[in-house]
Amino acid sequence: MDLTTEAIRLGMNMAQLRAEVASANIANVDVAGYRAQRADFGQAIGLLREAATDPAMATDRLMELTPTALRDSVSAADSSADASASLDNQVAELESAGVDFQSLTTILSRRFALMQLAMAGRN
Amino acid sequence: MSVDSILAATRFGLEYERLRLEAASHNIAVANTPTAPGRPAQLMRAVAPQAATFDAAIGGLERHGHPALIATDVAQREVHDPSDPAADKNGIVSYPRVDMVTEMSTLVEAGRAYEANVRAFNTLRSMTLHSLDIGSGS
Numbered sequence: 001m002d003l004t005t006e007a008i009r010l011g012m013n014m015a016q017l018r019a020e021v022a023s024a025n026i027a028n029v030d031v032a033g034y035r036a037q038r039a040d041f042g043q044a045i046g047l048l049r050e051a052a053t054d055p056a057m058a059t060d061r062l063m064e065l066t067p068t069a070l071r072d073s074v075s076a077a078d079s080s081a082d083a084s085a086s087l088d089n090q091v092a093e094l095e096s097a098g099v100d101f102q103s104l105t106t107i108l109s110r111r112f113a114l115m116q117l118a119m120a121g122r123n
Numbered sequence: 124m125s126v127d128s129i130l131a132a133t134r135f136g137l138e139y140e141r142l143r144l145e146a147a148s149h150n151i152a153v154a155n156t157p158t159a160p161g162r163p164a165q166l167m168r169a170v171a172p173q174a175a176t177f178d179a180a181i182g183g184l185e186r187h188g189h190p191a192l193i194a195t196d197v198a199q200r201e202v203h204d205p206s207d208p209a210a211d212k213n214g215i216v217s218y219p220r221v222d223m224v225t226e227m228s229t230l231v232e233a234g235r236a237y238e239a240n241v242r243a244f245n246t247l248r249s250m251t252l253h254s255l256d257i258g259s260g261s
Binding site: 086089093096099100106 | 127133138141248252
């Protein structure tokens with residue numbers, strides 16, 4: 001697939017993972033001693049930033065970052081300052097991940113509609 | 124500036140107001156608890172980091188600091204009650220001096236501000252989702 005579609009796919013995977021992490025934190029919010037999980041998107045954001053500046057970038061590099069590879073970046077917070085998960089914060093995180101996901105799916109379906117138009121010649 | 128960062132600013136507001144609410148509840152709860160003799164009376168206060176302006180929250184993609192609860196020393200209210208086990212050798216029991224009017228108004232104010240932040244979050248969210256309908260023809 002082309003670079004934009006791959007970038008959108010990666011963004012959707014990131015939004016999905018954020019929602020999953022927030023759900024896990026909400027489920028365990030009342031467990032004593034629970035350390036909130038955090039996803040680290042450093043690598044993914046770096047790749048997306050590179051894709052935004054360099055249109056000739058190989059799509060394979062974006063495809064290497066599979067959902068499984070992204071999930072490996074999830075870890076429990078180690079500093080005691082933000083180890084506790086607060087319910088409102090996690091619900092807000094879940095909501096903004098949902099908004100992200102919905103935006104990206106809409107954009108992707110618009111792109112596919114354009115491709116379909118190009119193939120069929122009419123809408 | 125992205126939509127996400129406006130949502131982040133609103134979430135910062137939510138966290139700060141929740142901490143103010145916690146601090147006020149804590150202060151009301153300890154108002155009649157004697158402090159240990161020789162120790163300063165302490166009350167909780169919510170503080171926001173220095174650079175936590177709305178512009179900083181909107182403009183900076185980097186994570187800015189979080190609001191936090193800190194304990195501050197306050198004046199004491201001293202009551203003569205030798206029968207209390209927490210009394211010192213002169214029979215004086217000290218309590219933190221809690222201004223109930225301030226604490227109660229903080230409680231109500233923080234609750235209202237929290238609601239306002241939730242409303243702002245929901246409005247922003249539905250605006251974002253509505254913007255996806257631009258040009259979809261229906």
